[in-house]
Amino acid sequence: MSGIPTPPHQKPTISEGKTPGPDERGAPRELTPDEREAFIKARKGRNRAIAFGLIAFAVLVFVITALRLMQNIAAGQAG
Amino acid sequence: MTAPRHPSITQGVRSLPADWRDYLALMKPRVMTLVVFTAFAGYVAAPSGIHPVMAAIAIFALALGAGAAGALNMAYDSDIDATMRRTRKRPVPAGKVSRSDAYGMGLVGSGLAVILMALSANYIAAGLLAFSIFFYAVIYTMGLKRRTPQNIVIGGAAGAFPPMIGWAIATGGVSMEAVMLFAIIFLWTPPHSWALALYKSGDYAAAGVPMMPVAKGPARTRLEILIYSLVLVPFATLPVFTGLGGWVYAAAAFGGGALFLILAVRVFRSRAGEAGSAEEGDLYAVRSGDKAARDLFAYSIAYLALLFAALIAEHGLGAYMSVM
Numbered sequence: 001m002s003g004i005p006t007p008p009h010q011k012p013t014i015s016e017g018k019t020p021g022p023d024e025r026g027a028p029r030e031l032t033p034d035e036r037e038a039f040i041k042a043r044k045g046r047n048r049a050i051a052f053g054l055i056a057f058a059v060l061v062f063v064i065t066a067l068r069l070m071q072n073i074a075a076g077q078a079g
Numbered sequence: 080m081t082a083p084r085h086p087s088i089t090q091g092v093r094s095l096p097a098d099w100r101d102y103l104a105l106m107k108p109r110v111m112t113l114v115v116f117t118a119f120a121g122y123v124a125a126p127s128g129i130h131p132v133m134a135a136i137a138i139f140a141l142a143l144g145a146g147a148a149g150a151l152n153m154a155y156d157s158d159i160d161a162t163m164r165r166t167r168k169r170p171v172p173a174g175k176v177s178r179s180d181a182y183g184m185g186l187v188g189s190g191l192a193v194i195l196m197a198l199s200a201n202y203i204a205a206g207l208l209a210f211s212i213f214f215y216a217v218i219y220t221m222g223l224k225r226r227t228p229q230n231i232v233i234g235g236a237a238g239a240f241p242p243m244i245g246w247a248i249a250t251g252g253v254s255m256e257a258v259m260l261f262a263i264i265f266l267w268t269p270p271h272s273w274a275l276a277l278y279k280s281g282d283y284a285a286a287g288v289p290m291m292p293v294a295k296g297p298a299r300t301r302l303e304i305l306i307y308s309l310v311l312v313p314f315a316t317l318p319v320f321t322g323l324g325g326w327v328y329a330a331a332a333f334g335g336g337a338l339f340l341i342l343a344v345r346v347f348r349s350r351a352g353e354a355g356s357a358e359e360g361d362l363y364a365v366r367s368g369d370k371a372a373r374d375l376f377a378y379s380i381a382y383l384a385l386l387f388a389a390l391i392a393e394h395g396l397g398a399y400m401s402v403m
Contacts, residue, residue, distance in 0.1 A: 042098055049099050057191055060136055064198045067130055
């Protein structure tokens, strides 16, 4: 589509301004130590969020199962 | 030679991973809030037989599904979002989250939401949730949005499902009352969205989205806003006559509706949309001629909230007193 700029995530955002890499079209390059540290920190945060989400899902399924069991047992005793 | 501790890093990357705030923004939290609110209203208005904890999990599943649908929308629309002032700071066009990550989050979130809904509520609610996600992400976002000025008229159905799903969570089925709540949001969507589009039409035109003001012009849009408002306001009073709404709802529907009509007439008589878009990206920033459209847009949100808050007050807090 003409006239629509390339979305920024398709551009080499990490090299913008300060330390341009060897290939401005977005080819991989070595990170500076600061960028490396920020990358690891951000990735850890994302991994923790995914782990938290999966654990929360498992807990919710457990709670649903327990409630259904209790309801069915109560219904069985009543009937 | 020692092996690199993080081989993927030493090989290089294009951008830093996003943090949790970017992923939250991807789920359109403001839309999620409205979804949860209207779904909760549908749930409390229905004769309920479900355990409250199960209902809470089901409403959470609905919120997750809405957020996942939002992520799919942002992934697909990242190209046009990048061209619009209002949306260019969203996580995908801003380069914080990759398109594939957004798709992944949307698909996984949708799957988990539907599973949770089926387990905690019932298959009818889960089916409606799955269909509403499909409708929003595929029918509206991929199919209608870039093709027809009727995009938000038909696509508005996706946003109208939550109270019906809330009703299905409580009862395991869908009744006329649930369809009525669906129809209120369905009819509310065009005047609400077109009021915004009137003063942001330049953005939509630049992005190539054929919103009504772009495709048919501001005069036709103002007329359509008035027509839909004339249908919406009387329709929103129907719950009073079926017994779903009591005195509180009646006050909201008649009083709030009257103000809605006044603002719609004001838009119709104004020259809103003639001057193009406001320069700044703020949702409520307008040129002086567009003030009527901005006021209707802002009030339309309050009006819908008022109607559903009345239902919550009557059925959830015991304020119900029958009118009929």
